[in-house]
Amino acid sequence: MQYRVYSGPRGSEAVSALDRDRLLYKEYPTLDEAFGWARHVEDRGGVVLLIEGDDGTRLARLEVANALRQGDTDQRVARAR
Numbered sequence: 001m002q003y004r005v006y007s008g009p010r011g012s013e014a015v016s017a018l019d020r021d022r023l024l025y026k027e028y029p030t031l032d033e034a035f036g037w038a039r040h041v042e043d044r045g046g047v048v049l050l051i052e053g054d055d056g057t058r059l060a061r062l063e064v065a066n067a068l069r070q071g072d073t074d075q076r077v078a079r080a081r
Contacts, residue, residue, distance in 0.1 A: 001029065001030075001053065001054050001055055002027045002028070002029060002053065002054050003027065003028050003029075003030070003031055003033070003034035003051055003052070003053040003054075003057065004025040004026070004027050004034075004050075004051070004052045004053075005025055005026050005027075005028065005034050005037050005038055005041070005048060005050075005051050006020065006023050006024075006025045006048070006049045006050040006051075006052070007025075007026075007038075007041045007046050007047060007048050007049060008023070008046065008047060008049055009045075009046060009047070010045055010046060010047050011047070012047055012049055014049065014050075014060060014061055015049045015050045015060075015061075020050070020052075023049070031051075031053065031057065034051050034053075035051075035064075035067065035068070038051065038064055038068060039068060042065075042068060047061065047065075048061065048064045048065075049061050050064075051064055
C-alpha cells in the first residue's frame, strides 16, 4: 500500500485530476507516515493539497487540515491530563 502526499506553497488551490499528474509528491507506506509528512509541510509554511492512497483513500486539502488540527487538540488534551 502506498500513500501519496501532494503539497504546494501556502495559498495553493485544490488539486484537479489533470493538475495531479503534473505535481510532485512524496510516497509513504502508511497513512501515519503520510500525515507525519503533512505535519512537516505545514510546520514549514506549505500546504498539503491531497493525500491519496492505493486503497482508495482520498483526503482533500481541508480534510487534511482538519485532521491535523484535530491531532493537535488531542495532543494538548493528553498533555493536560
